[in-house]
Amino acid sequence: MRETATSATDSRAPSIRHVRRRSALISLALCCASTCALATPPVPLVAPPASSIPAGPLGAAINLGQSIVVNSQRFAKAYVGNGLNCASCHLDAGRTPYAAPLVGLTGVFPEYRSRRGGVESLEQRINDCFVRSMNGRALPTGSAEMIGVLAYIAWLSQGVPVGTEVIGRGFRELAPPAQRPDQARGKTLYVQKCAVCHGATGQGLVGAANAFVFPPLWGARSFNTGAGMARVSIAAAFVQAKMPLGNAGTLTDQEAHDIAAYFTAQPRPRFAGAAGDWPKGERPADAR
């Protein structure tokens, strides 16, 4: 069972190559010119060494937060409704550029988000992932779990100036595909390139102690329809940059869109609050 942040991705994927550098550094999904109030240019993403976690109660909170991110199944069990961990998507426990890193977030929240139609706190953003990506329920304010996740993100964010983003925040936005994303082409590619780990029916692979070694992409134990990953544009950006694990960067943008169109459309838990999203009418075309 994985309880620390560093090793797992690396051991399964010794040859992850640096993905292509493309133009947009800041994901449209997270921060648009019209809504983003940040004035300073982004800074490189540098995660602090694990040895800099202090001793004592603060260190214990940071460690709890890191454990929740890496192994949500165990350390935030009561709040998780599927088989995922935060680090299933926030790779290397939130240290990986263009996989929605957690580094640098403490100083950029509260911020405006069009999905909410208002300014939201980092706590609210964390709970968005609990209720959508994790198909679970919100951590109570002041709970040891919420304090832990906030402490971990604050520790990861040390050195990033307040009001400044890291390079690689969010996902690297892909250009719109030349051809409409095609689920049939996506299915063929999925079988060739993804099914070996995520399973022919997207169910993932369960290992020791009933924990997923490879997380599910659809079905009852996956993210729900309200999750960012359920949107074709976001799923394609993540997949193009980070999958297949160990061969990241090998898919064309078109292939990533086709595969994303396929797996996001498969059956998954329904998010009950979807009707309240984008209340100001900025609902993206690929929202479920």
Ligand code: HEC
């Ligand atoms: C299924 C994939 C997935 C899982 C699992 C997941 N997230 Fe996320 N997370 C995302 C995506 C996608 C985004 C941003 C995309 C969007 O919604 O626009 C995001 C964004 C975030 C952000 C804001 C990042 C930013 O730059 O503003 C935080 C904080 C966050 N997640 C925390 C968590 C925590 C804590 C967990 C575990 C309890 C978690 N996430 C689990 C996919 C996931």
Ligand code: HEC
């Ligand atoms: C070598 C095994 C492997 C292959 C091949 C692979 N993945 Fe993954 N994938 C993983 C692992 C492992 C994670 C979770 C990250 C972690 O635990 O470090 C993951 C995470 C994901 C996630 C986010 C978590 C979730 O369950 O939603 C998505 C989406 C995803 N992969 C899509 C794909 C797609 C699409 C392909 C094919 C193009 C693919 N993967 C190929 C191993 C693999």
